[in-house]
Amino acid sequence: MIRRLALAPLLCLIAAPAFAHEERCAAVAASVDDAGFSDSVTVTCTDSHATLTSDTYPDHDMMTGISGTNEQIPVPAQYAAPIILAPQFSGTPLTRDAALGVAVNGVPIYDYTGGGEMNVADLAHHQAQHDTLQTGQLDLCGGHAGRGDDYHYHVTPTCMIDQMENAGPDAIIGWAFDGYPIYGDVNPDGTAISADALDVCNGQADATFGYRYHTSSDAPYIVQCLMGVVENFDQLPRVRPLTAAGGGGGTEPGRPPRGGVENLVFTQNDDGSRSMDYTYQGQDYYIRYAPSGSANCYDYTTSTVTNGGTIMEGEFCR
Structure with a gap:
């Protein structure tokens, strides 16, 4: 189900710099290769999308530290994550009860809620009762197994970042389905993100890609909605359940x-x-x-x- 909310402060259109499809494809591929995950994640491109294909099963510790378990376990699942190569910023947030993007190690990225509780009407308000981190549902790496017995992240993927060969403030840690990159808790140049710089989706303007998302130590921790145009948003991939x-x-x-x-x-x-x-x-x-x-x-x-x-x-x- 597609959910949309128009927020007046976000209606100014962010103009994306000229960035040819080939260059954007190369940037997506480089983010995977530079991080050291090209052996487990395949990147292929068409004129419209870069697709990251993986089994969503990371090579790091999983499930350790969970107390609020949903009694689901991580099982490898073939997953093809499509990243738009010519993104268009809209300023109208999109959210859904499934992944909003993918990390460079091929693991899907969700918002911080555990069961599709995120609603556009509540984007500006923290839902503590549905916060997977605060309710003990996440492991020490920021993820857990979801309703399809699929492993995915709900907050900063700390263990994956520790594994990245290019770990640092300028390293892209993932891509949102609207085509914009995801970075860590600070700006790519290493400077701190100023207070209130991030919008309701945890993003801000970017000189290279037009727009970018960030992780954060406080809620919403990671991408909680998409600010770009995504056609057929309700048809984005989901992990097939067992x-x-x-x-x-x-x-x-x-x-x-x-x-x-x-x-x-x-x-x-x-x-x-x-x-x-x-x-x-x-x-x-x-x-x-x-x-x-x-x-x-x-x-x-x-x-x-x-x-x-x-x-x-x-x-x-x-």
């Missing part, structure tokens, strides 16, 4: 247990199997899964808070 092999339902997202879980540990083994173990009110729970042998399918054994500790088994596929 479904039961042979048909039927899929894995169902849980709800963060009241008071939170403790000692959550996510383990990855050399044979491809993975597990997430945690404790709630003195009881141990777990989710274990491993490749089943069929393409993009996994065998699950779970005992979750959501299901009252009942042991459940099944094969689920993308």
